[in-house]
Amino acid sequence: MTPAIATLRVYSTGDLREDGDYVVYWMIAARRTHYSHALQHAAHLCEALGKPLVVLEAIRADSRWASERVHRYVIQGMADNAARFADKGVAYHPYVEPSHGDGTGLLEALAERACLVVTDTFPSHFLPRMVAAVRERLDVRLDEVDGNGVIPLRAPDRDFTVAHSFRRWLQKNVAELWDPPVADPLTRATAGATIPGAVRERWPAFADGSPTGDEPLPAPLAASLAGTPGPIPERGGPAAAREAWRTFWEGKFERYHEDRSHPDDGVQSGLSGWLHFGHLGVHEVLADVLADWDPATARKATGKREGWWGLPEASEAFLDEILTWREIGYIQAFREGENFAHYQSLPAWARESLAEHAGDPREVYTLEQLAESRTDDVLWNAAQRELVRTGRIHNALRMLWGKKVLQWTASPQQAFAFLVELNNRYAIDGRNPNSYSGIGWVLGRFDRAWGPERPIFGKVRYMTSDSARRKWRVKQYLSRFG
Ligand SMILES: Cc1cc2nc3c(=O)[nH]c(=O)nc-3n(C[C@H](O)[C@H](O)[C@H](O)COP(=O)(O)OP(=O)(O)OC[C@H]3O[C@@H](n4cnc5c(N)ncnc54)[C@H](O)[C@@H]3O)c2cc1C
Structure with a gap:
């Protein structure tokens, strides 16, 4: 990451505690272990401070539109993350809040012995409010890392009212702002911490910290979610997400520009659920789509939907969705705050x-x-x-x-x-x-x-x-x- 882009992606408040025991990564939006700017940032700090990593991934009992559907999907993701962190020797605490308020104080308790807390920026739902409240409460540094897209949310200094103007802005700036995170940020420096016993006792990890994704929900949670939309056939989590992308990329991708509008043909990636929960990062997808793109050959920005990248038609059409349309939404949501909803x-x-x-x-x-x-x-x-x-x-x-x-x-x-x-x-x-x-x-x-x-x-x-x-x-x- 070049320093300029790092400044755009990381928003830092509070003071570093150099004699802390570990770095905490509070994973709230980029719920994955690959291609993650936030995890990469946390791992980099572990290296610099010589301290290991502790990862907290939680889900609240009572957020608006909480459902069995969402809980199951997130817990399936926790299963993938637990397996991968275990493999790398990284302390990971998956927490499924049994009922409203049970999780209060968990992050602060972990933060008591932390050098700093790293978390994700996500410009929607209750997350901006939750992070703002934590920012006020924590007595240690909080680094909020924006790994939402190719264009950092803070990069544009203006609003975009139509897609065409954002597309032109993107074409002008994307080469300079292209900074994919590394595929695997976990290094030896991140391994070796343990979750403090008092935290484990008061806020026990879901399924003893090693969920398979299929466990029953805690009883009070199951009761409070009764009657909400049930689980879907699609499995949540980075493993299913990566497999879905590979299948689409190697199978139907080249027909995307021609056939994506026909419901019978199923020529769409189906990635949006995984992208939403951060089970998949957009840079991982673009590593394939943009493999033959050379930022140095970027042409004059016209705002035209097709032809600017100099890539096959399917790639141009897909990029218009996953870059122009996806990111204009993220950027405007970030700029407008709650009003956007x-x-x-x-x-x-x-x-x-x-x-x-x-x-x-x-x-x-x-x-x-x-x-x-x-x-x-x-x-x-x-x-x-x-x-x-x-x-x-x-x-x-x-x-x-x-x-x-x-x-x-x-x-x-x-x-x-x-x-x-x-x-x-x-x-x-x-x-x-x-x-x-x-x-x-x-x-x-x-x-x-x-x-x-x-x-x-x-x-x-x-x-x-x-x-x-x-x-x-x-x-x-x-x-x-x-
Ligand atoms: C009424 C309405 C409601 C929508 N609600 C949501 C929503 O809740 N969450 C959501 O992620 N998208 C939403 N979209 C945008 C779009 O419909 C979905 O992103 C898309 O259907 C996801 O399917 P896919 O992953 O197979 O897309 P693909 O066609 O495979 O596209 C790849 C990716 O590009 C992005 N993308 C594609 N189309 C759009 C679009 N029109 N706007 C923004 N990003 C796009 C998505 O991230 C998508 O996963 C909504 C659109 C409409 C018209």
């Missing part, structure tokens, strides 16, 4: 146009009717069923899924609220900056005004199930989820 963060032109059409007649469904796929639109019902059963919706259909909810709710504000609720309750990748950029996009975010003006939509881009069914291959999809 609210209706008023939508562009003024969209809010004005939607307000002008607020009185247009419409058919209205309740949240329950939507959640239970009880509309008169077969394709929409199938997408919602896919979401409930598998925790995901095919990428192209997700746009249609959102647009229809705008048509079926009493107001655009209610559409936003219903979409947030359905997305974050069921989607494995929900509660992410891209939850709010995707839902916001449905209502005009990062888009421009379109004509002709339509009922309900006004100048916001319009989509219908009929046109989707004409354009996309959906027959098998409908027989699976219809």
